[in-house]
Amino acid sequence: ETIDLRDPATRTLHGLLEWRARRMPETPWFWFRGVEFAYGQLDAEADRVAAGLSALGVGKGAKVGVMLANRPEFLAVWFGLSKLGAVEVPVNTAHRGYLLSYLIEQADCEVLVVEAAFADRVNDIAARPEMLSRLRTIVVVDMGDEHFALEGRTVLPWVTLVDNDGVFERPEVCWSDPMGIQFTSGTTGPSKGAVLPQNYAVQTAESVCAIAGYTEADCLYNALPLFHGNAKFLSAVPALLSGARMVLAERFSASAFWEDVRQYGCTEFNYIGSILAILLKADPRTDDRDNSLRLLFGAGATPEVHEAFERRFGVRLLEGYGMSEIGLALVSRLDDSRPGSCGKPHPDCEVLLVDDDGLPVGDEVP
The missing domain is CATH 3.40.50.980 (Rossmann fold)
Incomplete structure (x- = not known):
């Protein structure tokens, strides 16, 4: 069955998942480490993420950093944030020190969802609290006995975040609302955050x-x-x-x-x-x-x-x-x-070839 993209409800990230989950909840969407994950399974987990984050005060427009390796929890957070109308800020897992604090601060992240394996990266930037002025909560995936030296901020295990019934107050989210802040690769200077609807x-x-x-x-x-x-x-x-x-x-x-x-x-x-x-x-x-x-x-x-x-x-x-x-x-x-x-x-784009000074050049110029 084909998704009708003329329906405004399907022009959002979570709208696509919910469309599939309603019609084919048991159908597998992806495999990770040999384990099958169905549409309905991920949608339910995204609901629990949304409910857990909502209880922490995350609402429409709030920015949440996500510093996770490839794993199902990343997708659950991404779709859960979309359901809330919150803004996902993906963090390169190689970032540490100034780069990490710069990204979190530039994006005004209030919450950071981080893998326990990266605890040392978070602790590295804890010594400069002025660089993390808005960050108030850390959600830790695979949390064990790791120590997070972030005084005055809440540290919450993932299992606690998603220990709920998945019920939350759903805001109205439309196609033009911000979905994420994708930082550029920084080829010509510091990475810049592109706000994506x-x-x-x-x-x-x-x-x-x-x-x-x-x-x-x-x-x-x-x-x-x-x-x-x-x-x-x-x-x-x-x-x-x-x-x-x-x-x-x-x-x-x-x-x-x-x-x-x-x-x-x-x-x-x-x-x-x-x-x-x-x-x-x-x-x-x-x-x-x-x-x-x-x-x-x-x-x-x-x-x-x-x-x-x-x-x-x-x-x-x-x-x-x-x-x-x-x-x-x-x-x-x-x-x-x-x-x-x-x-x-691409049909949606106009492309202009220019030289190093930004002046148009002909098709024959290599």
Whole structure:
């Protein structure tokens, strides 16, 4: 059954999940560490997250930092925040010191959901309380005997947060309300927070599904970090929108990749940077083409790597170009994918080629 995106209720992140959960609660959406998670299961957990955060005073417009590795709790927090109309602030799990405190303070985070494994990162910035002026509550996933040296702030175990009946006062959340603050990679300076509306997730996923032709028969392999927009908006939400299944890996592993692909029958994988070159380094095998993948979607593959990967593994590659602020700007098509090209302008975008001074240049300029 296809989601009707003309319905305003489905133009929000949580609206997509609730649509699936109402109609097919027992249908599996994704696997993590071999465990199956159904639409209804994740929706119920997101309700409990929303109820727990609401009891802590998190409401519409409140900013909540999320510093978690790839795991089901990340998705539960993300959808739970959407139900509240609160704003998710994903935190790169490699951040520490000034970078970590800068991001939390710049985004005005009131609550931080953090994995116990990163307790030392939080304690590192506790010595500069002026950098955490609004942070008042820490929710800890997998909390054991870790010590958090944040005086005057509440530290709450995850199990306590979600120990409720999932009932909370639901605000009106529409497509234009802020959904998240995605910090840029900081290529030319300090990372900047891009405020993304609810419809950003839906519209980007809609574009990806149209380009890649995803259906309920597909299974997407998601090994990029969920704190990055690619894993969420180009994999997780497209899977949710199309009814495809998803395999959520803890991280990309060259040694586990093909085994996972074959075990789950994955048909698509998103890549960035050098991932393809890493996979090509493995010694060739007679069964290299014996895989279920039909498509890889990403950016950063050189023409040589592009051609070598398609030839060796029998998989079509689609390259694109995008930005945190706007999503996809340029993208290849299944019937027109060429090595060295990141495609043509997306129908929703206008693209202008400029030189280093910002002046327009002709198509013939490399």
